[in-house]
Amino acid sequence: MTETTAAALPSRLPSRLTTAFDIPRPPGLTWYVQAQQPIGYEISLTRGLLSPANPALAKAVGADGRGGVRALVVVDRVVDELYGTALRAYFDAWRTDATWVVMPGDEETKSLEQVVEVTRAMTEMGILRRTERVVVVGGGVLMDVVGMAASLYRRGAPYIRVPTTLIGQVDAGVGVKTGVNDGTHKNRLGTYYAPEVTLIDPEFLRTVPAxxxxxxxxxxxxxxxxxxxxxxxxxxxxxxxxxxxxxxxxxxxxxxxxxxxxxxxxxxxxxxxxxxxxxxxxxxxxxxxxxxxxxxxxxxxxxxxxxxxxxxxxxxxxxxxxxxxxxxxxxxxxxxxxxxxxxxxxxxxxxxxxxxxxxxxxxxxxxxxxxxxxxxxxxxxxxxxxxxxxxxxxxxxxxxxxxxxxxx
Ligand SMILES: NC(=O)c1ccc[n+]([C@@H]2O[C@H](COP(=O)([O-])OP(=O)(O)OC[C@H]3O[C@@H](n4cnc5c(N)ncnc54)[C@H](O)[C@@H]3O)[C@@H](O)[C@H]2O)c1
Ligand SMILES: [Zn+2]
CATH class of the missing domain: 1.20.1090.10 (Dehydroquinate synthase-like - alpha domain)
Structure with missing residues (x-):
C-alpha cells in the first residue's frame, strides 16, 4: 500500500489522533491498495477414478481412510444413475462422510437458482470454510454451476471437479470460468474461480451419447x-x-x-x-x-x-x-x-x-x-x-x- 497526499504523513496511522479527522484541503488523502492472488490448480488424467484402489479422489477431499472427513458431492442426475453406486462405494471405502446433492445438468436448468440450491446445501451441511470440499461430478453445465456456487459461498470455498463429458474434460473442467445463463444470454453471470484439482477419467465417456x-x-x-x-x-x-x-x-x-x-x-x-x-x-x-x-x-x-x-x-x-x-x-x-x-x-x-x-x-x-x-x-x-x-x-x-x- 502506498500513500499519496498533499502533505505526506509519516506513516499510515497519524501519530496524533486528532490529525486523523483533520482532512486536508483538496486533493485530500488517497490510499492505493495493491495485492496479488496466486492461483494454482492441478489437472490430472487418471484411470479407474472410482476404483477404491485409486486414491486420487480421496486425496483430493483430504481422506486417508481413517474417517472423520466430510464432503458435499454434487452429482449430475444422469451420472448419478450410471455411476452413483460406484461413487458411493468409493466414498464408503475411504470412510468419507459424503452429503449428496443430485441435480439436472442440462442447459435449460443452468441458472442462478441452481447455484443457490448448491449454496443452500452447503449451508445446511454446515460445511467448514477451508478444509471441507465440494466435489462436482458431471458435465460442463454442473462444472459451471457448482464452480460459481463455490466461488460465492462465503466469498470462496474449495472445490474439486470430476468432469464426465468430453466437453467437460477438455474445456469446462480445465479453465477457471464459472457461470450460468440469464434468459437467452449465455453465461451472462459468472466468476473466475479455480478448483483445487480437476480429476479426469476417460472411462466416464463410455456412456456419453454420440x-x-x-x-x-x-x-x-x-x-x-x-x-x-x-x-x-x-x-x-x-x-x-x-x-x-x-x-x-x-x-x-x-x-x-x-x-x-x-x-x-x-x-x-x-x-x-x-x-x-x-x-x-x-x-x-x-x-x-x-x-x-x-x-x-x-x-x-x-x-x-x-x-x-x-x-x-x-x-x-x-x-x-x-x-x-x-x-x-x-x-x-x-x-x-x-x-x-x-x-x-x-x-x-x-x-x-x-x-x-x-x-x-x-x-x-x-x-x-x-x-x-x-x-x-x-x-x-x-x-x-x-x-x-x-x-x-x-x-x-x-x-x-x-x-x-x-x-x-
Ligand atoms: N467454463 C468454461 O470454460 C466452459 C467451457 C466450455 C463449455 N462450458 C459450458 O459447458 C456446458 C456444456 O457442457 P456439456 O456438453 O458437458 O453439457 P452438460 O453438462 O449438459 O452434459 C450433457 C449431457 O450429458 C449428461 N451426462 C454427463 N455425463 C455423462 C456421462 N458420463 N454419461 C452419460 N451422460 C452424461 C448430462 O446429464 C447432460 O444431459 C455449456 O453450458 C457451456 O457453456 C463451460
Ligand atoms: Zn466452448
Missing part, C-alpha cells in the same frame, strides 16, 4: 485449427474411429487427441486466466455461436453452435486468403466428419451481424475476431464487413451442398 461426443470434438477441433497442426492431422486420420468407446479405452491415438487438446487449452489460458487480454484464440468459434446456441429451436448443443461458427470463420479466413481454399475445405470436412453441423437455418447474415455486435461489446469495443492463419495458427481481425459475412455463409453453403454434408 451427439455429446461430437459436441466435445468441436472444442478439440478448435484447438487444432488455432494452434496445433499436428492435432489437426491426427484428427483427420482418426475422426472416423472416434467414439464413446474408443475415447473411454483411451489408446495411444485417443490419449494423444485428448492430452493435446487439454495441454493446448492450458497453454492459452494460463497467461491470461482473467482475460485481461481480450484477443483470445480460444474464442475461436465462440463469436457468433452464443447468439445461435440459445436461439435455435430446438436448441443446439454448445459444440454444435461452435461447429457452425467455426465453419463460417474458416470461410472468412479463406475469403482473406489466410487459408487456401483446399485447407478451408479440409477444415469443413473435419467439422462435418466429427458429426457437427456446418450450417443452420437460424444462422443468417442478419444473425451473424447481431452475434458480432454482441461479441464487440463482450470484447470491449473491438471485433477481436480470431481467424485461422493457415491451419494451426491464429490471427485477430477487427474489420470484418457485413458483405464478407454474407460471402462466407455462401462459401459454407456451397461446400455443404456440394458434399451433401449435414446441412440442417
Amino acid at each position: 451427439r455429446h461426443i461430437a459436441n466435445g470434438l468441436a472444442e478439440i477441433i478448435k484447438m487444432a485449427l488455432i494452434k496445433d497442426a499436428d492435432l489437426f492431422r491426427l484428427l483427420e486420420e482418426t475422426v472416423a474411429h472416434i467414439s464413446s468407446d474408443t475415447l473411454a479405452d483411451c489408446g495411444a491415438a485417443m490419449s494423444e487427441v485428448v492430452s493435446r487438446a487439454i495441454a493446448g487449452m492450458l497453454d492459452e489460458l494460463e497467461p491470461n486466466l482473467w482475460e485481461g487480454v481480450l484477443e483470445r484464440s480460444v474464442d475461436y468459434g465462440h463469436t457468433f455461436s452464443p447468439s445461435l446456441e440459445l436461439r435455435a429451436d430446438p436448441p443446439l448443443l454448445h459444440g454444435e453452435a461452435v461447429g457452425v461458427d467455426m465453419a463460417v470463420c474458416v470461410a472468412l479466413a479463406a475469403g482473406r486468403q489466410y487459408v487456401s481454399t483446399a485447407d478451408a475445405h479440409r477444415a469443413l470436412a473435419l467439422i462435418a466428419a466429427a458429426g457437427l453441423p456446418l450450417t443452420h437455418p437460424v444462422f443468417t447474415p442478419e444473425l451473424l451481424q447481431v452475434g458480432l455486435a454482441d461479441a464487440v461489446k463482450h470484447r470491449d469495443g473491438l471485433q477481436r475476431l480470431p481467424l485461422t492463419n493457415g491451419i494451426g495458427s491464429c490471427v485477430f481481425v477487427n474489420d470484418i464487413t457485413a458483405a464478407e459475412l454474407s460471402r462466407a455463409l455462401d462459401f459454407v453453403h456451397a461446400y455443404a451442398d456440394q458434399t451433401d454434408g449435414p446441412d440442417q
